[in-house]
Amino acid sequence: MRRGVHFEPSFPAPALTTATFRQGVSYAPRGALAVLAAVMLWFVAPARGEEPPPGAARRHHPRPRSVLLGHKAGVDTIAFAPDSKTLASGSPDGSIVLWNVAAREPLGPPLTGHVKGVTSVAFSLDGNTLASGSADGTIVLWDVAARKPLGPPLIGHAEGVTSVAFSPDGSTLASGSDDRTVILWDLAARRPKGRPLGGHTDWVASVAFSPDGRTLASGSADRTIILWSLAAGRPLASPLGGHRDWVTSISFAPDGKTLASGSNDRTIILWDVAAGRPLGPPLSGHRNWVTSVAFSPDGKILASGSADRTLLLWDVATHHALSSRLIGGHRRGVTSVVWSPDGETVASGSDDKRIIIWDLGREASRR
Numbered sequence: 001m002r003r004g005v006h007f008e009p010s011f012p013a014p015a016l017t018t019a020t021f022r023q024g025v026s027y028a029p030r031g032a033l034a035v036l037a038a039v040m041l042w043f044v045a046p047a048r049g050e051e052p053p054p055g056a057a058r059r060h061h062p063r064p065r066s067v068l069l070g071h072k073a074g075v076d077t078i079a080f081a082p083d084s085k086t087l088a089s090g091s092p093d094g095s096i097v098l099w100n101v102a103a104r105e106p107l108g109p110p111l112t113g114h115v116k117g118v119t120s121v122a123f124s125l126d127g128n129t130l131a132s133g134s135a136d137g138t139i140v141l142w143d144v145a146a147r148k149p150l151g152p153p154l155i156g157h158a159e160g161v162t163s164v165a166f167s168p169d170g171s172t173l174a175s176g177s178d179d180r181t182v183i184l185w186d187l188a189a190r191r192p193k194g195r196p197l198g199g200h201t202d203w204v205a206s207v208a209f210s211p212d213g214r215t216l217a218s219g220s221a222d223r224t225i226i227l228w229s230l231a232a233g234r235p236l237a238s239p240l241g242g243h244r245d246w247v248t249s250i251s252f253a254p255d256g257k258t259l260a261s262g263s264n265d266r267t268i269i270l271w272d273v274a275a276g277r278p279l280g281p282p283l284s285g286h287r288n289w290v291t292s293v294a295f296s297p298d299g300k301i302l303a304s305g306s307a308d309r310t311l312l313l314w315d316v317a318t319h320h321a322l323s324s325r326l327i328g329g330h331r332r333g334v335t336s337v338v339w340s341p342d343g344e345t346v347a348s349g350s351d352d353k354r355i356i357i358w359d360l361g362r363e364a365s366r367r
Contacts, residue, residue: 067329068099068355070106075349077120077336081127081144084340087347088130089355090118096132098144101340101357113140113149120163124170131173133161139175141187156183156192163206168213172230176204182218184230199226199235206249210273211256219247219261227259227273237276242269249292253299258316260302262290268304270316285312285321292336297343305334305348311358313346329356 073093080087086107087099095110096118116135123130129150130142137160138153159178166173172193173185180203181196202221209216215236216228224239225247245264252259258279259271267282268290288308295302301322302314310326311334332351339346346358 066104066357066359068104068357069353070097071095071353073117074332074351074353075335075355076117078338078347078349078355079121079123079130080338080340080347081123082125082341083127084342084344086127086144087355088121088123089349090121090132092117092135094118094134094136096121096130096142098130098147099355108147111142111147113153114138116160119161122164122166122173124166125168126170129166129170131164131166133164133175135160137161137177139164139173139185141173151190154185154190156185156196157181159203162204165207165209167209168211174207174209174216176207176218178203180204180220182207182216182228184216194233197228197233199239200224202246205247208250208252208259210252211254215256215273217250217252217259219250221246223247223263225250225259225261225271227276240271240276242278242282243267245289248290251293251295251302253295253316254297255299258295258299260293260295262293262304264289266290266306268293268302268314270302270319280319283314283319283321285326286310287326288333291334294337294339294346296339297341303337303339303346305337307333309333309350311337311346311348313360327358330354 071091073091075089076092077090085101087101090096094114095112097110098107100107114134114136118132118134120133128144130144132140137157138155139161140153141150143150157177157179161175161177163176173187175183180200181198183196184193186193200220200222204218204220206219214230216230217225219225223243224241226239227236229236243263243265247261247263249262257273259273261269266286267284269282270279272279286306286308288306290304290306292305300316302316304312309330310328313322315322330350330352334348334350336349348356
């Protein structure tokens with residue numbers, strides 16, 4: 001799921017849905033971002049954790065509530081701050097917007113500092129620092145309150161940075177790259193911890209720390225996932241193989257026992273981390289590439305976004321879709337989905353330049 005070149009699916013769009021996706025590089029002029037806010041939220045009435053009965057689609061039809069508009073060149077990545085009040089979004093024009101979620105408006109002008117597209121953003125667990133990775137090969141650490149970089153960019157990858165993630169204790173940042181490697185950064189020293197982790201045979205699309213901070217997972221276009229021992233600096237076992245196309249996104253469940261992976265093969269696999277094998281057959285439902293997966297804070301629901309312009313919500317226990325139909329609202333491919341830490345909402349970013357906040361309500365968050 002390379003960011004950049006637009007892809008138009010040839011299949012007909014389902015009702016209430018729309019789509020394009022990215023796969024290369026195309027940028028708007030640096031800093032070319034007009035910020036305005038408009039709102040249109042969506043409410044998703046969840047199903048009961050089983051296959052929906054006939055006619056259920058009508059009962060669980062999503063209703064519009066709200067959308068954030070402002071990006072000129074699409075939205076490639078989004079992340080919630082730990083307090084669920086702030087959302088960061090990155091764009092292929094190299095800009096980052098910090099949003100006041102309650103007010104549904106930007107917290108000032110865009111942050112600019114990258115010379116190519118922003119591919120990944122992540123907040124530290126205290127919410128004070130935002131990391132942004134870019135196709136320009138650099139990582140910028142931002143002081144969220146001051147809205148300025150915390151020193152010069154981190155430079156270590158030979159090609160574009162595709163994914164960034166903070167360790168649970170906030171001392172380390174992991175970055176994946178088009179150069180097929182993962183770098184672990186000592187944030188206090190602002191330098192890599194040892195040599196880059198090399199094991200993938202194609203570009204690294206996604207990195208994620210386990211909740212206990214002992215393991216790092218990396219998903220790659222080589223169709224595999226590697227689980228790395230951070231203490232030893234090497235793989236825990238052979239790569240996890242099960243997808244038939246690029247692994248585009250990975251996410252650990254809050255208990256660290258399950259890992260979800262999304263792929264360009266249109267499926268999602270739930271993995272038993274300890275056993276290193278799938279927990280049943282792949283989850284199928286999307287009509288195009290799965291671009292993003294994210295567990296709810298309680299680990300009971302998995303959200304997935306796709307190049308088919310839609311989202312799906314999955315019951316992790318039953319492996320069934322909670323929603324009775326593909327959840328549509330975007331006009332182009334969904335590039336990123338994230339849960340708010342309070343479990344009340346899911347946000348989705350898209351090539352259509354919009355961010356939709358999906359209000360799941362307390363009933364869904366307590367499932």
